[in-house]
Amino acid sequence: MRRRTCSAGSQSTVIGVALLVGLTVLLSGIVVFSVSSVEPPSDIDDVIPNRGTSPFAAERTGGSFTGEAVTVSMYDSVSGEKVDGSPNETAGMPPPSVDEGVKSVVSGLEGSPPLPDGGTDGEVTVDSGGYYVNTSNSIQSSWDDERVVFDTSDGAVRIALDGEGFIDSGRIRVEGSEFEVTGGAPVEIYVERSTFSADLVLNSVEFDAQSTDAFRVYAQSNNGWDKSEIDIQGGSEFRGIVYAPGSKVEIRNSEFYGASVAEETVIDGSSYYHDTALQRLGADALP
Numbered sequence: 616m617r618r619r620t621c622s623a624g625s626q627s628t629v630i631g632v633a634l635l636v637g638l639t640v641l642l643s644g645i646v647v648f649s650v651s652s653v654e655p656p657s658d659i660d661d662v663i664p665n666r667g668t669s670p671f672a673a674e675r676t677g678g679s680f681t682g683e684a685v686t687v688s689m690y691d692s693v694s695g696e697k698v699d700g701s702p703n704e705t706a707g708m709p710p711p712s713v714d715e716g717v718k719s720v721v722s723g724l725e726g727s728p729p730l731p732d733g734g735t736d737g738e739v740t741v742d743s744g745g746y747y748v749n750t751s752n753s754i755q756s757s758w759d760d761e762r763v764v765f766d767t768s769d770g771a772v773r774i775a776l777d778g779e780g781f782i783d784s785g786r787i788r789v790e791g792s793e794f795e796v797t798g799g800a801p802v803e804i805y806v807e808r809s810t811f812s813a814d815l816v817l818n819s820v821e822f823d824a825q826s827t828d829a830f831r832v833y834a835q836s837n838n839g840w841d842k843s844e845i846d847i848q849g850g851s852e853f854r855g856i857v858y859a860p861g862s863k864v865e866i867r868n869s870e871f872y873g874a875s876v877a878e879e880t881v882i883d884g885s886s887y888y889h890d891t892a893l894q895r896l897g898a899d900a901l902p
Contacts, residue, residue: 670901671856671874671893673702675710679875682866682883690872690888692826692854702889710860710876716902717835720805724775730754730787738762743769743800749777753786760791767798767829776814778807778835788816790849795823796830805902806834806845806859813865818849827854827873827890833902836861837878847871856893858901 669675673689680687680703689700727745729752734740739761748754765772776786787804796802806814815832822830832845832855844863847853851869857877864877868884874893 669894669896670710670858670898671876671896673700673889673891673894675876676702676874676880676889678703679877679880680882680887681879682881682885684882684885684887686886686888687882688886688888690890692828692872692890692892695825697888698891700891702887710858711898711901712836712860713833713858713901714835714861717805717807717833720773720833720902721775721777721807724773724805725777727775730774732757734761734763738764741765741772741802743767743772743798746772746774747777748774748787749779753788755786755788756790758787758789758792762793762795763789765794765796765802765830767796767800767802769798771800772802774802774804776804776806778814786814786816788818789820790818791820793821793823794830801828802830803902804832806832808835808838813844813846815844816846816848817851817853818846820847820851820853822852822854824854826892828856828893828896830855830873831900832857832859834859834862837863 687701687703689698689702690696691698724745724747727747730746730748731739731741732752732754737760739758741763743766774787804815814834824830834845834857836859844865845857845859846865846867847869848865848867849869852872853866853869854872856873857864857875859877861878863879863881864875865881866875866883866885866887867881871882871885871887873888873890875887880887
């Protein structure tokens with residue numbers, strides 16, 4: 616009887632197949648283990664930061680309202696609907712200061728070009744980039760009755776209002792205009808302390824937007840004679856954030872949608888709607 620023997624090549628083939636099968640089984644076990652050990656969160660809130668810590672949360676405004684308001688309520692910019700609740704129910708923790716942050720940004724933007732002082736065919740376009748506004752190039756009436764388009768397609772529009780002037784420091788005063796923000800980045804205005812007049816005055820200005828996080832104003836705290844002041848008046852419909860925890864914001868005969876985090880928010884003859892959607896923004900949104 617002839618005895619069959621395996622050649623060296625055949626033995627190698629058998630061993631190779633066995634190793635391949637074993638390795639495949641082992642890797643399959645690892646993959647199955649890895650996939651089965653990762654489970655989605657049981658509650659979507661588990662992966663969202665605590666909304667109560669947001670500097671734009673509703674409780675940050677608690678106790679700061681004065682004046683004779685028409686309405687103080689809540690609003691959801693995602694749905695565009697008014698919602699139940701009051702932004703003045705709890706005092707919460709004091710909001711973080713932005714004094715040093717504003718100072719740093721204004722200093723860093725010194726030497727940047729001025730804002731465009733008018734437009735064509737009733738429209739002013741402000742492109743992405745940094746702008747520096749001081750006594751010599753303040754926007755005062757030159758944007759009146761114009762459509763002002765902030766184009767943030769290439770990044771944020773960052774505007775520094777220099778507070779060094781004694782009377783006419785850098786400021787923006789606009790009447791009868793319409794503001795629109797296009798692109799995915801915000802418009803950010805940094806207000807350094809000035810002396811007498813209000814730094815940002817929007818009189819009968821409307822915003823062509825539903826969201827309120829695209830237009831942001833950050834202001835330094837009042838300091839003796841030096842103050843930061845933002846006035847929204849004359850039937851304006853403002854949609855944005857004013858973050859001025861040590862200063863005063865005045866809303867007169869207008870509608871405000873968003874968040875005013877201030878030492879004092881005067882709401883006279885006006886309606887104030889705190890946007891609940893802003894509570895998702897964290898402290899990294901501050902300068």
